[in-house]
Amino acid sequence: MDRADAHLHLFAHGYPGRYGRSPAGGEEVAMYQDFRRVHGIDRALVVGYEGEARFAGNNDYLASLTATHPWIAPVAYVAPDGPTDGQLERLWAAGFVGVAAYLVDADQADRFATWVTRASARLTAAAALISLNATPAAAARLGTALAGLDACPVLFSHLGLPGSRPAPPTPQAATETLRPLLDLARLPQVGVKISGLYAVSEPAHAWPHPAARPFVELLLEHFGTRRLYWGSDFPPSLDHVSFSQTLEPVGLEQLRPTERADVFGANLRRALAHHRARPADGQDRPAD
Template sequence: MDRADAHLHLFADGYPGRYGRSPAGGQEIAAYQDIRRVHGIDRALVVGYEGESRFAGNNDYLAGLAARHPWIAPVAYVPPGGPADGQLARWWAAGFVGLAVYLTDAEAADRFTDWVAGSAGDLITAGAVLSLNATPAATRRLGTALAALDGCPVLFSHLGLPGSRATPPDPQQAAETLTPLLDLAPLPHVGVKISGLYAVSEPPHAWPHTAARPFVELLLERFGSRRLYWGSDFPPSLDHVSFAQTLEPVGLDDLSPTERADVFGANLRRVLDRATATGGDVSAAEPSS
């Protein structure tokens, strides 16, 4: 089965990891190239991050990689309040397909929604893919802003960040935790990445991360297999599990072969094909429900 990875990171000096060095064991781009060959990964959404000073310059690094590696589709890190004037045009010209935004709380979400209110038209024209790392508290405040971005695929990372736990929640507890994200399910351009399951598990190395199962099953029920996207979270995930283990997330056991192909690659390919072919055509950027 050909795969496409909806969430990974690449850093010039390596992700420092829990031991002060990249868990990829060497230069990350070289390590991921080998992983791609072994596991048949033909496309990847590479998520920019500059939220700490030690990661400054990551957007420029990803632009350089994307120019040399056609399989890379980068999304540029932006702070919650949006980029500097003129930066969007620079990123589109550099080959970025969208933006990565990290929203840890309600205040950050409000800054993001204020920026979107004035930038929605530009984002829709570009068919920008939005990768959101948003907590439930932040997600609760995003409904109006995301509804206005109906030409932009919006992908929530890591199951919507429900938090870690030692035992699986019951279905009602899972639904209450993810209510802000589930409320967005009627928006056909909103989807969720099945990624970062180690962050839902306590301890995080306790693969297969059974504490994540109720969340995955709930997201599958509400969003459907056409709006879920497998992501490896390379290289941070390698601090806790092997890459091969990221390929077997819990909660997807009963998918048909077609549904499994959608989650593990076809859905992301459709999004990326639209993002690179819109040319200002808004309707082409909207993923199927």
């Protein structure tokens, strides 16, 4: 099965990780190339992050990779207030397929929603992909703004950030936690990444993360397999699990082969199809 990864990061000097160095154990692009080759990953949504001073310049670094790594589909980090006038067009020219925002509370979500509403025509014209690390409190404030982006795939990362817990919640508790995100399932352009399951588990290394199962099952029920996207969360995930373990998220065992193909790659390829200006079969393609 060919795969496409809907959530990973690449940093020029490596992700510092819990031990002060990248858990990838070496140069991150080279390490991910090995994972691509072994696991047949032909496309990857690389999510920019500059939310801390130590990660400044990550957008520029990702832009520098796109010319020589056609498998990379980068989304640029933007602050909750959005980029300044004219910056969107510069991002598209640099090869970005969309933007990534990190929204932890209602205030940040309101600021982002204001920007999205103002920029909706430009985002829609570019069919930009919107990647959101948004808590349920933030998701609750985004419905009206996201409804105006009907041509833009909107992907919520890490199961919608339900928070960590030592044991699986009851179905009712899981529903209450994710209700703001589940309410957004009415918007056909909104999907969710099955990624970052370690962040739902206490301890985070307790693969296969049974505490995540009720949330995955809820997302399957509300979004269906055509709007779920597997993501490795490389390299932060490697602080807690192996890369191979990210390929087996709990709650997807019962999927039929065609449904697995959608979640593990086809859905992301469809979302990116209109951005594929360059061939995806260059020298960086995984070996057959």
